[in-house]
Amino acid sequence: MGRYRVRVATGNSAFSGSNNQVQLWLVGLRAEVELGLRLRPARGQMEDFEVDVSEDLGPLQFVKLRKIHLLIKDAWFCNHITVWVFEQSMEEKEIVFPCYRWVEGDGIICLPETTAWMIRNESQGLFQKHQEEELKARRTLYGWVSWKKGIPLSVAAASEKDLPLDARFHEEKKVDFERTRVVGVTEIALKRLYTLLSSWNSLEDFDQIFWGGKSALAKRVRLSWKDDDFFGYQFLNGVNPTLLRKSSSLPTRLVIPPGTEDLKAQLERKLQEGCLFEVDFSLLAGIQANVIQGERQHLAAPLLMLKMEPDGKLLPMVIQLQLPGSDSPVPPLFLPSDPSLTWLLAKAWVKNSDFQLHELQAHLLKTHLMAEVFAVATMRCLPGMHPIFKLLIPHLRYTLEINTRARTKLISNGGFFDQAVNTGGGGHLDVLRRATTCLTYRSLCPPDDLADRGLLGVPSAFYAHDAVRLWDIISRYVQGIVQLHYLEDEVVRSDPELQAWCREITEIGLCKAQERGFPVSFQSRDELCHFVTMCIFTCTAQHSAVNQGQLDWYTWVPNAPCTMRQPPPTTKDVTLEMVMATMPNVHQACIQMTISWHLGRFQPDMVPLGHHKEQYFSGPGPQAVLNRFQEDLYTLEREIVARNESLDLPYEYLKPSRIENSITI
Numbered sequence: 001m002g003r004y005r006v007r008v009a010t011g012n013s014a015f016s017g018s019n020n021q022v023q024l025w026l027v028g029l030r031a032e033v034e035l036g037l038r039l040r041p042a043r044g045q046m047e048d049f050e051v052d053v054s055e056d057l058g059p060l061q062f063v064k065l066r067k068i069h070l071l072i073k074d075a076w077f078c079n080h081i082t083v084w085v086f087e088q089s090m091e092e093k094e095i096v097f098p099c100y101r102w103v104e105g106d107g108i109i110c111l112p113e114t115t116a117w118m119i120r121n122e123s124q125g126l127f128q129k130h131q132e133e134e135l136k137a138r139r140t141l142y143g144w145v146s147w148k149k150g151i152p153l154s155v156a157a158a159s160e161k162d163l164p165l166d167a168r169f170h171e172e173k174k175v176d177f178e179r180t181r182v183v184g185v186t187e188i189a190l191k192r193l194y195t196l197l198s199s200w201n202s203l204e205d206f207d208q209i210f211w212g213g214k215s216a217l218a219k220r221v222r223l224s225w226k227d228d229d230f231f232g233y234q235f236l237n238g239v240n241p242t243l244l245r246k247s248s249s250l251p252t253r254l255v256i257p258p259g260t261e262d263l264k265a266q267l268e269r270k271l272q273e274g275c276l277f278e279v280d281f282s283l284l285a286g287i288q289a290n291v292i293q294g295e296r297q298h299l300a301a302p303l304l305m306l307k308m309e310p311d312g313k314l315l316p317m318v319i320q321l322q323l324p325g326s327d328s329p330v331p332p333l334f335l336p337s338d339p340s341l342t343w344l345l346a347k348a349w350v351k352n353s354d355f356q357l358h359e360l361q362a363h364l365l366k367t368h369l370m371a372e373v374f375a376v377a378t379m380r381c382l383p384g385m386h387p388i389f390k391l392l393i394p395h396l397r398y399t400l401e402i403n404t405r406a407r408t409k410l411i412s413n414g415g416f417f418d419q420a421v422n423t424g425g426g427g428h429l430d431v432l433r434r435a436t437t438c439l440t441y442r443s444l445c446p447p448d449d450l451a452d453r454g455l456l457g458v459p460s461a462f463y464a465h466d467a468v469r470l471w472d473i474i475s476r477y478v479q480g481i482v483q484l485h486y487l488e489d490e491v492v493r494s495d496p497e498l499q500a501w502c503r504e505i506t507e508i509g510l511c512k513a514q515e516r517g518f519p520v521s522f523q524s525r526d527e528l529c530h531f532v533t534m535c536i537f538t539c540t541a542q543h544s545a546v547n548q549g550q551l552d553w554y555t556w557v558p559n560a561p562c563t564m565r566q567p568p569p570t571t572k573d574v575t576l577e578m579v580m581a582t583m584p585n586v587h588q589a590c591i592q593m594t595i596s597w598h599l600g601r602f603q604p605d606m607v608p609l610g611h612h613k614e615q616y617f618s619g620p621g622p623q624a625v626l627n628r629f630q631e632d633l634y635t636l637e638r639e640i641v642a643r644n645e646s647l648d649l650p651y652e653y654l655k656p657s658r659i660e661n662s663i664t665i
């Protein structure tokens with residue numbers, strides 16, 4: 001008893017279409033009907049057709065679809081189905097059934113209409129039953145596994161091939177990733193060949209491998225890496241802006257030997273003036289160093305003290321490379337006034353330690369692995385019709401696959417950490433474990449984290465400034481969507497899927513992180529918004545801040561050596577031979593360059609923050625919230641561009657147009 005126009009929209013990436021036939025049903029509150037047509041969906045196409053239905057279906061609740069194959073199974077990527085109902089020969093209501101998934105095998109896929117969650121209590125339990133079945137199926141597809149004890153859980157997949165198709169890279173991404181990898185391997189081989197017969201005994205010799213993928217800023221790094229202000233700048237606005245903090249007292253580990261009272265007075269004066277800063281790498285103390293091809297590598301656990309000048313420059317004042325121990329001599333303090341190679345080597349040790357905590361703690365653990373916990377918990381606990389699922393899913397794209405690849409190629413037995421990094425060979429897992437035990441909820445939320453580190457309102461702290469602006473913009477977006485769906489706090493409290501999702505993240509994925517301030521329930525809309533803002537910020541802005549800079553700051557290897565082949569200096573007698581014997585060898589340096597380029601370069605298929613094409617919501621409310629989000633991002637973009645124009649070193653990593661919508665690399 002009615003006429004319907006049905007539109008089937010197929011995805012745009014390679015192999016999205018299918019040679020198999022697709023069967024469709026319309027399911028209304030009163031009855032369901034199989035549409036007597038068989039279509040073959042073509043890539044990037046919208047296919048429209050009209051059907052007459054003799055029964056009275058009642059209000060449409062679902063579309064069901066199934067793919068029928070004869071010999072070859074050919075998966076189909078369905079974007080969405082849209083249905084228009086004609087009433088009294090007038091086209092009336094548009095009803096959207098978002099999909100954005102692969103339709104595989106011959107199972108039936110059931111798509112609820114976009115506003116299903118809002119009307120879930122008026123559907124005679126149909127939506128409730130659908131949600132339960134969907135979650136049951138997802139929980140078998142997306143399992144948890146403890147890859148290594150003491151770090152957050154991962155998705156259960158031994159290699160990317162074990163992942164559900166919906167978690168896999170699309171063809172374009174896969175081809176690009178594999179191609180980049182071949183380019184990288186070839187480049188390493190050529191560089192090794194090229195350096196085989198040449199000398200390798202001065203820092204300038206790193207020039208011999210400084211070709212291939214590199215950015216304009218990387219060239220600047222090569223020129224300026226020895227300068228103290230350039231060194232200091234990196235702790236504010238480099239690839240790892242996460243460790244610097246304003247000192248509230250002189251660190252207890254800083255034992256000042258007799259005869260250097262002058263230094264102590266200087267530090268105390270800067271402390272009083274409120275411009276003393278510190279970076280402490282104690283987390284690395286006692287970590288077992290790697291052995292690479294029979295050669296033992298070495299590690300330090302430095303403390304760096306810096307002062308902020310009135311013009312905003314951050315300058316190193318003193319470096320202590322090891323923690324003082326009761327059984328060892330008091331570690332020497334290295335100073336800018338030391339012989340230049342001595343001071344350079346001390347700074348190189350700091351940068352090597354920073355490399356470890358950057359890649360393992362700031363990058364891998366606090367963005368990649370966190371996002372993976374969000375992704376698995378979301379797949380296991382939130383049905384597709386849930387508003388928080390719809391809000392988060394564009395920010396979880398490709399994360400499970402990139403992390404699975406990291407576990408098989410990067411931090412695996414024999415992976416790149418073992419081949420080229422001094423924490424490799426197991427120490428890197430201990431660093432991850434220690435970093436996990438001190439991972440707090442506050443540290444993932446810039447307004448809290450930057451307040452705790454004394455970096456709010458510091459004029460030359462561009463990361464801090466942009467991070468807080470982005471946090472506010474994302475927070476407003478999240479509040480917009482949450483307020484449309486949760487009219488009061490009580491709706492949050494009585495949402496069983498949402499509460500289960502929260503517990504799944506804190507108790508299961510993060511292994512009882514309530515001890516570190518993570519919530520086990522949401523009592524209000526504000527608590528929910530804060531948490532979801534943290535999730536989106538982590539998967540987008542924060543990853544961008546700690547990922548993109550790899551290309552700029554890590555391709556000139558002496559600026560941030562991936563390994564150290566000699567122990568830290570214990571006296572101030574340092575020769576160029578010692579420096580070169582300590583720095584990475586050619587092979588290690590080539591690996592560092594190539595991986596940094598692979599991970600830091602612009603991603604050709606990138607989706608900028610807030611610009612995903614998938615429409616999981618419908619109607620003017622959510623659209624207005626998304627438009628507002630995009631406008632806010634654009635305003636910030638212009639502010640950052642204007643600010644950068646007057647800077648010698650522009651800070652670009654949190655420019656909205658450069659922030660990816662999810663962790664994909």
Ligand SMILES: CCCCC/C=C\C\C=C/C=C/C=C/[C@@H]1O[C@H]1CCCC(=O)O
Pocket residue numbers: 181359360363364368402403405406409410416417420421562591592595596598599665
């Ligand atoms: C030797 C330098 C290693 C620096 C990178 C260290 C940690 C980065 C943190 C998370 C990165 C996740 C990246 C996952 C990419 O699939 C892994 C790269 C494999 C490279 C390849 O497959 O050739």
Ligand SMILES: [Fe+2]
Pocket residue numbers: 363368543547599663665
């Ligand atoms: Fe990354």
